[in-house]
Amino acid sequence: MSTENGNLLSVRDLCVVFKTEDGTVKAVDGISFEVKRGETLGIVGESGSGKTVANLSLLRLIPEPPGKIESGFIEFGGRDLLKLSQTEIRGLRGKRIAMIFQDPMTSLNPFMRVSKQLMEVTQLHLGHTKQQARAHAIKMLEQVGIPDAHERVDSYPHEFSGGMRQRVMIAMALSCQPELLIADEPTTALDVTIQAQILELIKHLKSETGASVILITHDLGVVAGMTDRVVVMYAGKLFEEAPTRELFERTANPYTKGLLRSVPDPTSEHETLYQIPGQPPDLAHLPPGCPFAPRCERAEEICRREFPPFVELTMSHRSLCHFANEIYAETKSAA
Amino acid sequence: MEENRQQKDQIPDSADLHISAEYAVAERDIAELVTGEVVVGSSLWRDAWRRLLKNKLAVFGMIVVLVLVVASLIGPTIIQKTTGYTYDSIPKDSALLKSFPPFRGPDGRFSLAHPMGTDAAGRDILARVLSGGQISLMVALIATLVSLVIGVSYGAIAGYLGGPLDDLMMRIVDVLYSLPYVIIVIVLLALLPAKTPTAQLAQLFFALGAVSWLTMARIVRGQILSLKNQEFVLAARATGVSTPKIIFRHLIPNALGPVIVYATLTIPTVMLSEAFLSFLGLGVRPPRVSWGSLAAEGAANLAVFPWQLIFPGVTMALMLFSLNFVGDGLRDALDPQARRN
Amino acid sequence: MLRFIIRRVIVIIPMLLIVVSLTWTLVRLAPGSFYTGEKKLAPAVEKNLREKYGLDKPWYVQYGKVLKNIARFDFGNSLKYEGQSVNQILLRALPVSATLGITAYLIALLVGITMGALAALKPNSWLDYASMTLAMLGISIPNFVLGPLLVLLFSLTLFWFPPALWNGFPSKSLVLPALTLSAIYIAYIARLTRSGMLEVMRSDYIRTARAKGLSETQVVTRHALRGGLLPVVSFSGPALAFLITGTVVVERIFALPGLGNYFINACFNRDEPLIIGIVAFIAISVLVFNLLVDISYAFIDPRIRY
Numbered sequence: 016m017s018t019e020n021g022n023l024l025s026v027r028d029l030c031v032v033f034k035t036e037d038g039t040v041k042a043v044d045g046i047s048f049e050v051k052r053g054e055t056l057g058i059v060g061e062s063g064s065g066k067t068v069a070n071l072s073l074l075r076l077i078p079e080p081p082g083k084i085e086s087g088f089i090e091f092g093g094r095d096l097l098k099l100s101q102t103e104i105r106g107l108r109g110k111r112i113a114m115i116f117q118d119p120m121t122s123l124n125p126f127m128r129v130s131k132q133l134m135e136v137t138q139l140h141l142g143h144t145k146q147q148a149r150a151h152a153i154k155m156l157e158q159v160g161i162p163d164a165h166e167r168v169d170s171y172p173h174e175f176s177g178g179m180r181q182r183v184m185i186a187m188a189l190s191c192q193p194e195l196l197i198a199d200e201p202t203t204a205l206d207v208t209i210q211a212q213i214l215e216l217i218k219h220l221k222s223e224t225g226a227s228v229i230l231i232t233h234d235l236g237v238v239a240g241m242t243d244r245v246v247v248m249y250a251g252k253l254f255e256e257a258p259t260r261e262l263f264e265r266t267a268n269p270y271t272k273g274l275l276r277s278v279p280d281p282t283s284e285h286e287t288l289y290q291i292p293g294q295p296p297d298l299a300h301l302p303p304g305c306p307f308a309p310r311c312e313r314a315e316e317i318c319r320r321e322f323p324p325f326v327e328l329t330m331s332h333r334s335l336c337h338f339a340n341e342i343y344a345e346t347k348s349a350a
Numbered sequence: 351m352e353e354n355r356q357q358k359d360q361i362p363d364s365a366d367l368h369i370s371a372e373y374a375v376a377e378r379d380i381a382e383l384v385t386g387e388v389v390v391g392s393s394l395w396r397d398a399w400r401r402l403l404k405n406k407l408a409v410f411g412m413i414v415v416l417v418l419v420v421a422s423l424i425g426p427t428i429i430q431k432t433t434g435y436t437y438d439s440i441p442k443d444s445a446l447l448k449s450f451p452p453f454r455g456p457d458g459r460f461s462l463a464h465p466m467g468t469d470a471a472g473r474d475i476l477a478r479v480l481s482g483g484q485i486s487l488m489v490a491l492i493a494t495l496v497s498l499v500i501g502v503s504y505g506a507i508a509g510y511l512g513g514p515l516d517d518l519m520m521r522i523v524d525v526l527y528s529l530p531y532v533i534i535v536i537v538l539l540a541l542l543p544a545k546t547p548t549a550q551l552a553q554l555f556f557a558l559g560a561v562s563w564l565t566m567a568r569i570v571r572g573q574i575l576s577l578k579n580q581e582f583v584l585a586a587r588a589t590g591v592s593t594p595k596i597i598f599r600h601l602i603p604n605a606l607g608p609v610i611v612y613a614t615l616t617i618p619t620v621m622l623s624e625a626f627l628s629f630l631g632l633g634v635r636p637p638r639v640s641w642g643s644l645a646a647e648g649a650a651n652l653a654v655f656p657w658q659l660i661f662p663g664v665t666m667a668l669m670l671f672s673l674n675f676v677g678d679g680l681r682d683a684l685d686p687q688a689r690r691n
Numbered sequence: 692m693l694r695f696i697i698r699r700v701i702v703i704i705p706m707l708l709i710v711v712s713l714t715w716t717l718v719r720l721a722p723g724s725f726y727t728g729e730k731k732l733a734p735a736v737e738k739n740l741r742e743k744y745g746l747d748k749p750w751y752v753q754y755g756k757v758l759k760n761i762a763r764f765d766f767g768n769s770l771k772y773e774g775q776s777v778n779q780i781l782l783r784a785l786p787v788s789a790t791l792g793i794t795a796y797l798i799a800l801l802v803g804i805t806m807g808a809l810a811a812l813k814p815n816s817w818l819d820y821a822s823m824t825l826a827m828l829g830i831s832i833p834n835f836v837l838g839p840l841l842v843l844l845f846s847l848t849l850f851w852f853p854p855a856l857w858n859g860f861p862s863k864s865l866v867l868p869a870l871t872l873s874a875i876y877i878a879y880i881a882r883l884t885r886s887g888m889l890e891v892m893r894s895d896y897i898r899t900a901r902a903k904g905l906s907e908t909q910v911v912t913r914h915a916l917r918g919g920l921l922p923v924v925s926f927s928g929p930a931l932a933f934l935i936t937g938t939v940v941v942e943r944i945f946a947l948p949g950l951g952n953y954f955i956n957a958c959f960n961r962d963e964p965l966i967i968g969i970v971a972f973i974a975i976s977v978l979v980f981n982l983l984v985d986i987s988y989a990f991i992d993p994r995i996r997y
Contacts, residue, residue, distance in 0.1 A: 074902060076898060076901055078893075080815075105904045105905070105906060106904065108901070108902055108903060109902060109904035110904060113902070114899075116895060116898065116899065118895060121894060121896060122895045122898070122899045124896040124899070124900065124914050124918075125918070125992075125993070126917045126918055126993060127913075127917075135903060136904075139903065139904055139905065171993040173993070173994045187899075525706060527929075529706065529709070529710055529974070530710070530932050530935060530974055530977045532932070532935070532936045533710075533714075533935070533954070533970055533974075534710065534713055534714065534970075536939075536954070536955070537714050537718070537958060537966065537970065540955075540958035541717050541718060541720075541721035542717065542721055618831070625833055625835070626833070626835070629833075629835045629943075630939070630940070630943065630955060642833075642835075645836055646835070649839040649944065652839045652842065652843055652847075659836065659839050659840070660840070663833070663836030663839075663840070666833065666836065667828075667831050667832045667836060670832075670833075671831035671832075674827055674830060675827065
């Protein structure tokens, strides 16, 4: 079904649990979403919302134990990734689905020359010889904008700056022309000026290769500039899903609303910055009812008692809230 | 990591270096202690205690240590009261002046008189093992205390005062680290034997304590460095509290967690060193006995009277085994982040 | 790098001086002398001997001579083993100790790294608990207890290996001493490897390696081992010092004609030239070996530049 309707990836009812000292915790609790070919999907949420766990699960990179993918389907190219053998899933990793991680300082092996780390991927997946792999590595480094790639290719990671290391990571991820690139907070650890460069680079390379991208971030500014659609996660659950434009203009979820309000607005006269009250919930001790209810301005008695329904507002807009329709209506009139 | 200034200076990103190049790591996985979180507050101690009780091996270790300590403390007296044997009482009957196997009387039949048998002079091995335990425990405890006092003061002063003095003091520690000090201790004990057995023991305490404070000094310095810029210290300084008072009242109590863990791990190490020296005939000397000197006697008579080695040797190994488990358990309990899962 | 090595070599000299001077002072301070030991000598003979060995000169002359000897690496003749120079004894005893120590350390590396790596790859499995309990036993059983027990079992009961004999390498006579000596290093190395590997296996770059599609074996051998074994490398420095301590005991248990045995005997006999010679030799080897370990660090970890 995934290929016919243009979906590259389709996740259904994914549940991932972690065993901790306080008991079993559902880090990802029944989320579903799709990624279409050539599209960029943003996944937004505070730290601990399960966005990273969900995406590591796509490549089955959750450390087991303590983690475990409990149930769900992950369809990619017509196959359920959760049913593949270890060898089959390894054949996908780095070749058809590639990842970039948050901290480029620690994501590269400090004991290995960059050339070797880059060559490793194409030697493994594309059957490159040493010479081919090396030439390819240099080409990739040039593509991601590393000056003097010929010379720098044999450097060690610590000889690069943070931004340059993230470029190396991107070169590594794109070496085999993957169909899906998962970028997990690719700019969080970088300086602000470098952030923009890296995002621009991802955008540019995406348009060149036609790959789909999942961009995980907590920064709504990044989402606005980069993505086609957005998924909002909270406490391991999918809270809202909508096309990017619609989400910014007509959110139907109090949590998203809170997130949007906490983005600084340079045109606003207000001095103080809005902050969602309270703390992200402790996943081991979730309240009954809506997990966001204790922090929600709109929460009523029903929110504390009953788990909210998933309300479909349009074909492409869903929201997990007892009052999704009301909020949607309000934002419409406001818009 | 803190200690290895020389290497740290050369590394562009110290944040990158998550593997410590520290020698101390070699002795015990000390890096975990040095980089661990600062333990402050009494509820943390209570939590640690709770975690320690959950660790079955550590609880097993504590029970064994307790049993062995109590047995060593009161055992010899009980044996003397009930049977009249002491660690150096030689039987008057010359027929008994030989080594009997465990639970065997002079007639070769089962007997409860000597559960661990007797040594070549007919002395009760159980009484000797328990008395030896007293000496071994005492040496280990006092020598650890000596190393604790030197190491904590040295490390705290270096860490708190900082600057060139800290540099110099830690350089001295580096230098001492690479000296083959055991060799010097052997020379000292072999060439300058004390006049009396008690003086001999005192010599042992200081010799062992003086060579085992280096790692402690490094740990304490690392802790102090991370503590000294915290607000409660700045506040104390701002209100005019004197430097010694800040070090000994504010800093050291807060660095206590790793210090306790390392001290617990030092006890078996020192005990082993004492036994090693006694085995070579340089430590505890007759008529006093320790586990090490008993093992030395036993090893000499191994072929014919194996029980003379087995009982003191196994008792000592059991003690070291348990102490190590307690130490490891304490470290895990006080520093949950070092817990490996 | 060269500057670092030169600086370190220069530091070795005063450290060597400290060790030797300390030893010499202890020997001087000690009451009595070699001649008050086992053989009672006629005063006239003793006086002659004292003159021959320069023991009648003032202390600074003797001290100067000791320093000169070290500089030339010639410590004169042993008092106990008449007619033999200290260097001859060193040359005879060193191969024994070195063979024993190197064999034991190689066994320890092989067994310890395997045990530790297996434990780290399957944390909290029975394999992990078994190897770590075994390692704890290795740390807790003193070698002077383990050695005799091995002799009791394998030599006196099973007659597999000789109890006390030296036939060099390779020979059956090496097995028990090397095993006895290696036990504690197996234990240390297994523990260090386990914690080092666990730390590395949790690190981000291992996740990157997995995300590339490498097999678990490739992840471990290409990416994890190098970082995971760094603690073992840094242990090798102090290990030599411990190894020397260990050989003293093992050579004594198995009556092997190695440095350790000569050293203890020299101490008991007050054989001053031999004591000084052995101490100087050990100090030099420990200091040089520590330097070598530091240098090897720079080759293993590219981030370290001296």
